Amino acid sequence: MLLYQFPMGTNPRRVAIYIAEKGLDVPQYTLDHVKLEHRSAAYLQINPAGRAPTLVTHEGAAITESAAIVEYLEELYPENPMIGTDPLSRAQVRALERIGSDLIVRSQLWLWNVTGAFPRNEPEPSQVFAAKLFRHVEELLDLLELAIADKRFLAGDRPTIADCTVFAIFQTARERFNLPFGTSHPRLDAWYRHFRTRPSADY
Template structure:
């Protein structure tokens, strides 16, 4: 098995933090997306949509998509369960993972991809011909991140972790999203006490070193 990885990129970081929580190590092959390695012919045979991460199994099967990779690892290494143990936990983890991605991650990505010179003509991932930046998406992303922080702060006033009492993959997506947003100087508001409390707790887990 091998993981096509790029340690600076947020979706590979989600897989790396997940692996660290499981105590599992998988050999990696670096695909440096800054140097356009995702568009090489050999990598496009691994993932036709030119994105990382990808997990290649020993039989040659290539699993793309962060959550699909994490689910596969969860099946092989069920302890500790990061996708929940019963019907209610599983559904809540799915719910909060989706909110972390749609309310948070995608907006942080819009902000970075549409503002940073390093992402010029890379408005969307995995498009060899390029996608122009749209400046308006930066402001829209900033407003959306504000709503994401508010909503998650409110939630974390009710629960220790994002999806409930136990740490889960939803915490990983939320944590990676917040670190990612800090690259465009978007930080958790100081007044968001619950979210700041939770961030400190997750940041102190050994798995956060995977970022």
């Protein structure tokens, strides 16, 4: 098994945080994005989309989406479950994780425009468009603010895959780009600050 990673990427981060929280030992290879290794012919044979992460299994199969990688590892290593312990809790965790995945997509579109740091993805960034996009980001932040209520983690008293997913985009916005992401949502802000103290949150 080998995990192709890019430490600073949001989707690779959600997998890295999950692996650390789960206590797994998964061999990893860091792609050199500066040298465009993710666009090399060798890597494109593994992941034709040229993105990270990619998990190559013991059987040689390539799993190319972060959520799928997490669920694959969760099934492979069911001890210390991070996706719920019964049908209802699994459904609740998955619902929050889906919101988190949607939050990543919307927030990445916003970041492409508000930062100008992604010319390959958005060659003509627009602050006007970024402002419109952020309304859709805030819609999901509002949902998560309601969902967490007075819980320690998004789904209860222990971290789940939902926390890994949502924390990754918070960390990207706050630490990579120094943006006040979720700071107007006090419960999420407190959750982020608490989760940031966990060893899994360190780059």
